[in-house]
Amino acid sequence: MKNNKDLPVEEHSGPLMADVARLAGVAISTVSRALANPGRVNEKTRAKIDAAAKQLGYTPNAMARGLRVGKSNVVMIVLPGSLYYGVSQVIPQVLQGINRSLSQNGYHLMIANLDRDEISERHILDLAFGGTVRGAIILSSDLPVDGGRSLKDSALPIVSLLFDMSHAALPSVVTNDRQSVRDATSELIALGHRRFLYLAGPVGNYHDNERYLGVLEALAEAGLSETAVIRSGGTLDYQHGFQIGVAAAAEFADLTQKPTAVIATSDDMAISFMSCVQRMGWKIPADLSIVSFDGAPVCEYSSPPLSTIEQPVEEMGQLAVSLLMERIDAPERGAATRHVISSKLIRRESFGPARPSI
Amino acid sequence: MKNNKDLPVEEHSGPLMADVARLAGVAISTVSRALANPGRVNEKTRAKIDAAAKQLGYTPNAMARGLRVGKSNVVMIVLPGSLYYGVSQVIPQVLQGINRSLSQNGYHLMIANLDRDEISERHILDLAFGGTVRGAIILSSDLPVDGGRSLKDSALPIVSLLFDMSHAALPSVVTNDRQSVRDATSELIALGHRRFLYLAGPVGNYHDNERYLGVLEALAEAGLSETAVIRSGGTLDYQHGFQIGVAAAAEFADLTQKPTAVIATSDDMAISFMSCVQRMGWKIPADLSIVSFDGAPVCEYSSPPLSTIEQPVEEMGQLAVSLLMERIDAPERGAATRHVISSKLIRRESFGPARPSI
DNA sequence: CAGTTTTTGGCAATCGTTTGCTAAACCTCT
DNA sequence: AGAGGTTTAGCAAACGATTGCCAAAAACTG
Numbered sequence A, B: 001m002k003n004n005k006d007l008p009v010e011e012h013s014g015p016l017m018a019d020v021a022r023l024a025g026v027a028i029s030t031v032s033r034a035l036a037n038p039g040r041v042n043e044k045t046r047a048k049i050d051a052a053a054k055q056l057g058y059t060p061n062a063m064a065r066g067l068r069v070g071k072s073n074v075v076m077i078v079l080p081g082s083l084y085y086g087v088s089q090v091i092p093q094v095l096q097g098i099n100r101s102l103s104q105n106g107y108h109l110m111i112a113n114l115d116r117d118e119i120s121e122r123h124i125l126d127l128a129f130g131g132t133v134r135g136a137i138i139l140s141s142d143l144p145v146d147g148g149r150s151l152k153d154s155a156l157p158i159v160s161l162l163f164d165m166s167h168a169a170l171p172s173v174v175t176n177d178r179q180s181v182r183d184a185t186s187e188l189i190a191l192g193h194r195r196f197l198y199l200a201g202p203v204g205n206y207h208d209n210e211r212y213l214g215v216l217e218a219l220a221e222a223g224l225s226e227t228a229v230i231r232s233g234g235t236l237d238y239q240h241g242f243q244i245g246v247a248a249a250a251e252f253a254d255l256t257q258k259p260t261a262v263i264a265t266s267d268d269m270a271i272s273f274m275s276c277v278q279r280m281g282w283k284i285p286a287d288l289s290i291v292s293f294d295g296a297p298v299c300e301y302s303s304p305p306l307s308t309i310e311q312p313v314e315e316m317g318q319l320a321v322s323l324l325m326e327r328i329d330a331p332e333r334g335a336a337t338r339h340v341i342s343s344k345l346i347r348r349e350s351f352g353p354a355r356p357s358i
Numbered sequence C: 001c002a003g004t005t006t007t008t009g010g011c012a013a014t015c016g017t018t019t020g021c022t023a024a025a026c027c028t029c030t
Numbered sequence D: 001a002g003a004g005g006t007t008t009a010g011c012a013a014a015c016g017a018t019t020g021c022c023a024a025a026a027a028c029t030g
Helices: A017-024 A028-035 A043-056 A062-069 A090-104 A118-129 A177-190 A206-221 A238-254 A267-279 A297-301 A313-329 B017-024 B028-035 B043-056 B062-069 B090-104 B118-129 B177-190 B206-221 B238-254 B267-279 B297-301 B313-329
Strands: A074-080 A108-114 A135-138 A158-161 A172-175 A196-200 A229-233 A261-264 A289-294 A307-310 A338-341 A344-346 B074-080 B108-114 B135-138 B158-161 B172-175 B196-200 B229-233 B261-264 B289-294 B307-310 B338-341 B344-346
Touching: A017 A028, A017 A043, A028 A043, A062 B062, A074 A090, A074 A118, A090 A108, A090 A313, A090 B090, A090 B108, A090 B118, A108 A118, A108 B090, A118 B090, A135 A313, A158 A313, A172 A177, A172 A313, A177 A206, A177 A261, A177 A289, A177 A307, A177 A344, A196 A206, A196 A238, A196 A267, A206 A229, A229 A238, A238 A267, A238 B297, A261 A267, A267 A289, A267 A297, A267 B297, A297 B238, A297 B267, A313 A338, B017 B028, B017 B043, B028 B043, B074 B090, B074 B118, B090 B108, B090 B313, B108 B118, B135 B313, B158 B313, B172 B177, B172 B313, B177 B206, B177 B261, B177 B289, B177 B307, B177 B344, B196 B206, B196 B238, B196 B267, B206 B229, B229 B238, B238 B267, B261 B267, B267 B289, B267 B297, B313 B338
Parallel strands: A074 A108, A074 A135, A135 A158, A158 A172, A172 A338, A196 A229, A196 A261, A261 A289, A289 A307, B074 B108, B074 B135, B135 B158, B158 B172, B172 B338, B196 B229, B196 B261, B261 B289, B289 B307
Antiparallel strands: A108 B108, A307 A344, B307 B344
């Protein structure tokens, strides 16, 4: 094993556990036990070993360990297409929170982008089935499939974030999209608004569904008809939020009976919508109230400052991680619970009482 | 090897290469060669093997392969603290571009957050020295150190992105911060501006240095004194861009001799500054011209639309990846080249001729 | 059909660590 | 000093793939 015959160099990599053992004057198995198990080795020798390891700058080979014990310390996050883009900052904040929590648990974060193409799906499945990752957090309503393999029937612990996938047996961490939009809408109704414009995400999308239902519920509760709200958009993905807002502004300009309040499902849409509509001469909030979703920091600095429903993404990310840790530690496959963390409306100047008449 | 004595179950993981070999009726070494080497095996048997692999849903174990061949297919990106936050979207776009390029090269992306604390530095070094990652792209001007280990003297191929670290023997991909700011400043001078306010990033920061130098160079070229520019900020990190802008607005209000043009080193600062200053009654661009840096999409929708120097971050990310691939393939340790990709000023309504007099 | 080339099959070593085992070494306490 | 209990050494077998080697088999060639 250590008879490196007559090969003088071993440039390939750093010091091995055998080197540490030799320097510390102990057996290799003792080193292994000292570094991994807490109590199985005497304190004095452990100190000796630690010193030797530090002196050599020894770092255990993660792949060798992973291969042996059959597990890795990597978690992957599956992100839909380019959900980056724009301003909403939801994804970066999520990454931030998740990465921090994972670090504290001794895990690393790997990014897997779920584009529509076959190759990215295969990559994700390779990670999942190739033993590279120990668990996954997904931000998408459909799991990748390739050939005979599917994330769904992998033994990998998975937690869904932002999307409610508890029906698919995945523990899910979501915000109360519907309720928070419903509350916001009710508030607008209380301010006298009776006609609404809803800026939609892609039709069929979980968030768009929920938020729109929130609007409808508020209307119903107030005894208003569903015709009180006009849907705009629905074809583009959230990543094209700005375009959606621009298009919606044009649509708004053409309406004969103008709504007095706008509910946007992302800050991007709201920002570009507001900008366009102001350029056309409408006053916010005098002519038109606007409320949007996400809670991007920039909303505070638009003119007027934009009211938005803030998602506690960092907190959600942390919860997702701790759920994942539970699943990893105790792989009992029951109880796909749904955890809701409430968003809250940040009230700013972009909305106010409805204009008396239109 | 395959005499699993009398253990009935092997739930641990999916099918092995041995299973594929058995199903395809070939030897295990043939399977290995078929899946890795392109030409070493007959086309017919390779097809048989592929079919068997697909039927079983076989995925090679990445850690076993990695251990054997001594390399992984993971690249890590080292991000400074929480550079996320805000609106500038530089980081998310960088991640996007890098991840896409890496995927095309068969690599995966791992995120390593370089917070100030010791634990995160250790994590990064564990990744580097533990054989987990094959290369690194860093977005920071200082490399992590822990105990006797330092990224600097690891054999890991590293490429620096956004920061010029060619002096530290790292190939670097940067934009022409200085030149682009200089050009923008010159343009403002040509419009009659003679007094400037510069919204600074943290003092000592590479980008802040470069961009400020750009301003100074433009002033010098026009025969103006350095006193023509007032620096504001310099204490907070870029992640607190909004706060910097707010503080700068207050500072601006107190100035007895007002500048007529503002040069901000990030979009965040510019946005919050503009918002505050407008609220105080100043008109943009009539009273004050503003130009900022980054090229966040949202700038198009502020009021007035914000002029900004757009960094081609996606392109820079791609270049960084291809440089890294070169380093990986040919680990000759020479030529730490510096690659510059030009940013360009996007002219919008936030700047114009200087107000006749102040 | 013999001779040559291409393709496979087996075998075995290897990557660096973990872990079960037995026996030896050490320590503590009467 | 010997009993009883901890620790450690040393050995060896994993983990799942890659790879060099040689012989066997198959496929071509003339």
